[in-house]
Amino acid sequence: MTVIFSKKCEYGMQAILYLAAREKGNLVSSDEISKVLKIPREFISKILQSLRESGLIISNKGKSGGFGLAKDPSRIKLIDVVAAIDGLDIFDSCVLGFPECSPTHPCPVHETWGTLRTQAYDMLNSETVDKLKDKTLNKISSL
Amino acid sequence: MTVIFSKKCEYGMQAILYLAAREKGNLVSSDEISKVLKIPREFISKILQSLRESGLIISNKGKSGGFGLAKDPSRIKLIDVVAAIDGLDIFDSCVLGFPECSPTHPCPVHETWGTLRTQAYDMLNSETVDKLKDKTLNKISSL
DNA sequence: TTATAATCGGATTATTTTATCCGATAAAAA
DNA sequence: TTTTTATCGGATAAAATAATCCGATTATAA
Ligand code: SF4
Ligand code: SF4
Numbered sequence: 001m002t003v004i005f006s007k008k009c010e011y012g013m014q015a016i017l018y019l020a021a022r023e024k025g026n027l028v029s030s031d032e033i034s035k036v037l038k039i040p041r042e043f044i045s046k047i048l049q050s051l052r053e054s055g056l057i058i059s060n061k062g063k064s065g066g067f068g069l070a071k072d073p074s075r076i077k078l079i080d081v082v083a084a085i086d087g088l089d090i091f092d093s094c095v096l097g098f099p100e101c102s103p104t105h106p107c108p109v110h111e112t113w114g115t116l117r118t119q120a121y122d123m124l125n126s127e128t129v130d131k132l133k134d135k136t137l138n139k140i141s142s143l
Numbered sequence: 144m145t146v147i148f149s150k151k152c153e154y155g156m157q158a159i160l161y162l163a164a165r166e167k168g169n170l171v172s173s174d175e176i177s178k179v180l181k182i183p184r185e186f187i188s189k190i191l192q193s194l195r196e197s198g199l200i201i202s203n204k205g206k207s208g209g210f211g212l213a214k215d216p217s218r219i220k221l222i223d224v225v226a227a228i229d230g231l232d233i234f235d236s237c238v239l240g241f242p243e244c245s246p247t248h249p250c251p252v253h254e255t256w257g258t259l260r261t262q263a264y265d266m267l268n269s270e271t272v273d274k275l276k277d278k279t280l281n282k283i284s285s286l
Numbered sequence: 287t288t289a290t291a292a293t294c295g296g297a298t299t300a301t302t303t304t305a306t307c308c309g310a311t312a313a314a315a316a
Numbered sequence: 317t318t319t320t321t322a323t324c325g326g327a328t329a330a331a332a333t334a335a336t337c338c339g340a341t342t343a344t345a346a
Contacts, residue, residue, distance in 0.1 A: 001232060001233070001236060003233050003236050004238055005240075006333070006334090007335095011240060014239060017251060029291085029292065030293075040336080042336050043336080045293075045294090046295090049294070052293095059293060059294090060293080060342090060343075061341070062291070062293075062341090062344055063292060063344035064291080064344060064345085065292045065344085066293080078252075090144065093144060096156050097150065097154060097156070097157060098282060098286070099181075099286065102285065104285075105284070106278060107278065107279075108160060108275035108282070109266055110278070112266040113266065116262055119255070120238075120259055123256065124252075132251035135253070136250075136251055138248055138249070139250045142247075150305095151303085151304080172321090183304090184306090185306050186306080188324090189305085189325090191323090192324070192325080195323095202322095202323060203312090203322080204312040204322055204323045204324075205312050205320095205323080206312095206313060206320060206321045206322060207321080208314085208322040209322070209323085210323090
């Protein structure tokens with residue numbers, strides 16, 4: 001069950017958090033990511049490929065190959081993953097499903113939802129993934 | 144594109160808002176609801192059937208039949224529709240897709256998301272649909 | 287050089303969600 | 317009583333999302 005983002009996007013965020021938490025110079029195989037995060041191997045593999053195309057991560061083929069962040073974790077935020085996979089449309093979209101959000105024709109929950117949308121965006125945009133390392137490791141340890 | 148709730152749930156909320164906003168007395172046909180809200184006729188029809196099974200609305204077959212609220216709009220909230228269609232699980236669920244939310248193993252956005260979840264719930268639980276009548280009519284006029 | 291271990295990438299399958307079709311049924315009006 | 321206009325409800329279709337398969341490619345290490 002998904003709350004806001006697609007499974008692809010959820011898994012993508014988890015993987016980025018893991019790559020950031022695992023620091024080190026060497027790369028992480030999709031197999032390891034799959035096992036640690038309990039995500040189907042072939043599925044996370046495809047997601048990692050698409051994040052690579054988006055330039056968020058890099059990869060090497062061959063023995064001792066794998067995936068790694070494309071830049072320093074202090075320069076990556078969770079919102080970057082959302083932008084790359086699901087896109088940012090939901091942060092302009094209507095929680096009641098009305099086709100568009102116009103201030104002159106606000107829906108019944110206009111003000112409240114507008115604020116919540118912004119807060120959700122800020123939540124993913126305010127901290128870089130390096131800051132989330134400890135919590136990530138703690139969370140992963142319980143999977 | 145949906146933000147949090149399924150299309151069924153979004154359409155269901157819209158339909159309940161419309162039934163509440165439309166004057167009482169006579170019933171509203173699924174055809175009218177479909178046209179006003181621009182929802183596929185057969186689809187909203189099915190959704191209305193399920194809301195009827197849930198006891199939120201009533202219906203009459205035959206000529207001059209249709210759907211109406213099962214109780215006074217001052218006793219119905221949007222959260223009732225969510226509970227009937229999508230269920231309330233999302234309000235306990237993880238925005239990053241981790242399998243469970245435990246305070247001892249909080250995810251990297253634990254506090255923020257916990258607060259947002261609660262606010263989203265409150266948004267749908269705080270006002271009864273009769274209070275939303277004016278805004279509903281205004282919104283619908285722009286569809 | 288050869289065996290091994292990893293990603294790549296295109297095709298395919300499975301599942302869930304969204305939407306539609308249509309015959310049966312019921313009630314009101316003609 | 318007959319016709320008209322609704323919902324009911326079960327089956328099905330279409331679309332989107334989630335997951336998998338597998339051969340090809342590439343890099344490392346023995
Ligand atoms: S503010 Fe209201 S109209 Fe605008 S997108 Fe949100 S719920 Fe819809
Ligand atoms: S608080 Fe954190 S761990 Fe708990 S459900 Fe929300 S995102 Fe997941």
